[in-house]
Amino acid sequence: MTENQIMKQEARDHDGAERMRTQRVYIPRVDIYETGDDVVLVADMPGVDEDGVDITLEKNVLTISGNILPADREGYSLAYSEYREGDYERTFALSNEVDRNRIEATIQDGVLMLTLPKAEEMKARKIAVRSAA
Amino acid sequence: MNISDLVPWRDRTSLNRRENDSLYPMRREMDRIFDEFFRGFGMDTWRGEDGGRFNPSLNVAESDNAIEATLELPGLSEDDIEITLVRDGLTITGEKKDEEEERGKNYYRRERSYGYFQRTIPLPPDSVDADKVEANFDKGVLRITMPKRESAQSEAKRIAVKSS
Numbered sequence: 001m002t003e004n005q006i007m008k009q010e011a012r013d014h015d016g017a018e019r020m021r022t023q024r025v026y027i028p029r030v031d032i033y034e035t036g037d038d039v040v041l042v043a044d045m046p047g048v049d050e051d052g053v054d055i056t057l058e059k060n061v062l063t064i065s066g067n068i069l070p071a072d073r074e075g076y077s078l079a080y081s082e083y084r085e086g087d088y089e090r091t092f093a094l095s096n097e098v099d100r101n102r103i104e105a106t107i108q109d110g111v112l113m114l115t116l117p118k119a120e121e122m123k124a125r126k127i128a129v130r131s132a133a
Numbered sequence: 134m135n136i137s138d139l140v141p142w143r144d145r146t147s148l149n150r151r152e153n154d155s156l157y158p159m160r161r162e163m164d165r166i167f168d169e170f171f172r173g174f175g176m177d178t179w180r181g182e183d184g185g186r187f188n189p190s191l192n193v194a195e196s197d198n199a200i201e202a203t204l205e206l207p208g209l210s211e212d213d214i215e216i217t218l219v220r221d222g223l224t225i226t227g228e229k230k231d232e233e234e235e236r237g238k239n240y241y242r243r244e245r246s247y248g249y250f251q252r253t254i255p256l257p258p259d260s261v262d263a264d265k266v267e268a269n270f271d272k273g274v275l276r277i278t279m280p281k282r283e284s285a286q287s288e289a290k291r292i293a294v295k296s297s
Binding site for chain 2: 008029030031032033034035039042044045046047048049071073075076077078079080081082083109110111
């Protein structure tokens with residue numbers, strides 16, 4: 001039984017505009033979840049370190065991108081290939097729930113973790129219940 | 134041969150189960166028949182695709198004096214990876230662990246997969262010098278360099294073309 005291979009999905013160019021780098025661009029797989037206080041985004045971008053990662057927030061649009069250093073292939077020829085190297089990029093629409101000034105990002109072993117704290121007024125508030133008597 | 138080839142109409146990930154579809158009872162019955170048929174052989178029923186299993190991608194490159202395998206293993210650390218070299222192949226096993234299960238995680242999207250994986254690369258017997266194999270894990274990419282044994286290095290012989 002063959003398991004489903006993780007296939008990388010190529011990104012489409014923005015409205016036909018070309019990229020300046022000649023690398024392929026892939027769409028990184030992400031997990032997005034919320035905890036009580038934050039929304040967390042985790043993206044798989046193997047080959048990317050903190051120098052290659054770029055996160056921009058413009059109006060409501062969050063763009064994460066990762067650039068890789070192409071590996072030196074001197075003398076080697078590819079005998080079997082299931083993946084190609086490439087850069088990564090993905091954009092998300094951010095809701096107003098997020099406090100833009102406190103967004104944090106870390107990257108380790110090719111995994112980018114973005115913590116987007118919820119704006120204060122959006123956090124669930126416990127409402128004390130008092131008896132009416 | 135993929136079992137799924139035999140049951141092309143079986144689509145477990147399809148969200149729109151049209152119960153009102155007049156063919157649906159027949160489809161369900163056919164699914165059930167096939168399930169029982171294969172269960173009799175001791176085969177597992179076909180698992181839903183992408184069911185969270187982690188299946189890393191592999192590249193193998195070759196030069197005159199070495200073979201290099203690279204795997205994309207984002208999020209793993211060296212401790213999670215085990216590499217074994219036997220006479221006729223290289224096996225990489227490991228586990229991509231899920232982040233700590235904190236309480237109150239509410240997922241909007243879950244595209245990344247987790248779990249145990251195993252990949253084997255068959256190699257010509259005794260082609261690789263086991264003592265000189267090196268593995269390097271950087272930025273989520275595992276690179277294994279296996280220098281070839283002297284005897285296995287390509288001895289390309291140029292063959293002269295003589296005119297008769």
